Amino acid sequence: MRLFNFLQLPLWVILSSLFSALMGCNSITSSNQDRLIARAENYYLYRSDIERNFESFASEEDSLIKVGDFINNWARQKLLYEKSLINLPQNKISELTHFVDAYQNSLFINAYREFVLKSTMDTLTTQSLIGTYYEENKRNFLLKEPIYRLRYISFPLDNVDRREITRRFKRFDPEDVKFLDSLSFQFSNYFLSDSIWLNQIEVRDRLGYLDQQQQERFLKSPNYYEVKDSLALYLYQLAGRLDRGNVAPISYVENTIRDIVFNQRKLEFLRSFDNDILQDAIKTKKFEKY
Secondary structure, eight states: OOOBOGGGSOHHHHTHHHHHHHHTSTTOOOTTSOOEEEEETTEEEEHHHHHHHOOOBSSHHHHHHHHHHHHHHHHHHHHHHHHHHHHSOHHHHHHHHHHHHHHHHHHHHHHHHHHHHHHHHHHHSOHHHHHHHHHHTGGGGBOSSOEEEEEEEEEETTOTTHHHHHHHHHHOOHHHHHHHHHTGGGOSEEEOOTTSOBOHHHHHHHTTTSOHHHHHHHHTSSOEEEEEOSSEEEEEEEEEEEOTTSBOOHHHHHHHHHHHHHHHHHHHHHHHHHHHHHHHHHHTTSOOOO
């Protein structure tokens, strides 16, 4: 169903059946200013308030219903709020006002901290900090399962470059990588990033064509493995393996360390930031204790 855009029509057209009297009153502003839609006690609802909450509707009837409900809900909220100020005990009003003020302060303070933090985030987690943390805590990063580095490609048996592709895949120097990457459009499947360490689940997912016995044989030690069927040739190379109990390579745990370092530095930064705010206020006489 084509969406009916509520904002493309003048608001008084859509709401004429609900607010015709209001649209004609003297309190309506001129056509080039915000249009007054409703009043509840000393609160006023304008066209721009409705536009901020609605973009499009399924039909004109849908827009009339939803906008009408929105206006009625707005009025109910304002009227109930005014009633609460009149009828609630004063001590309850004071308690709620204190709670609201504290919550508002917390929202603004946290938003400001996050705003400042984002501007300094890159300096909190430099590669040198990650490297230092890794070197000082290597024993905390012992592998709980084997991890692997591998590469593979598959391509049709009748590929005219089959011999050259196989030769370069085995050798895999920088020029070979460029060559294979330039022919990647000919491969039915490939993964050439053999510097990336993968866990067992990730490896098993990538070796889906091999059966369990073939996978075990291939992953036993770094080697070249070749399989073919009636349509395609599959080339596999295990570039590296680290068994359980070894220290994980920094590249494998870098994201984990980045989070740890960032959270540590974040706490330090916020403590320092809060204290600097206080000290600056003391120096500039914006904060004084009597």
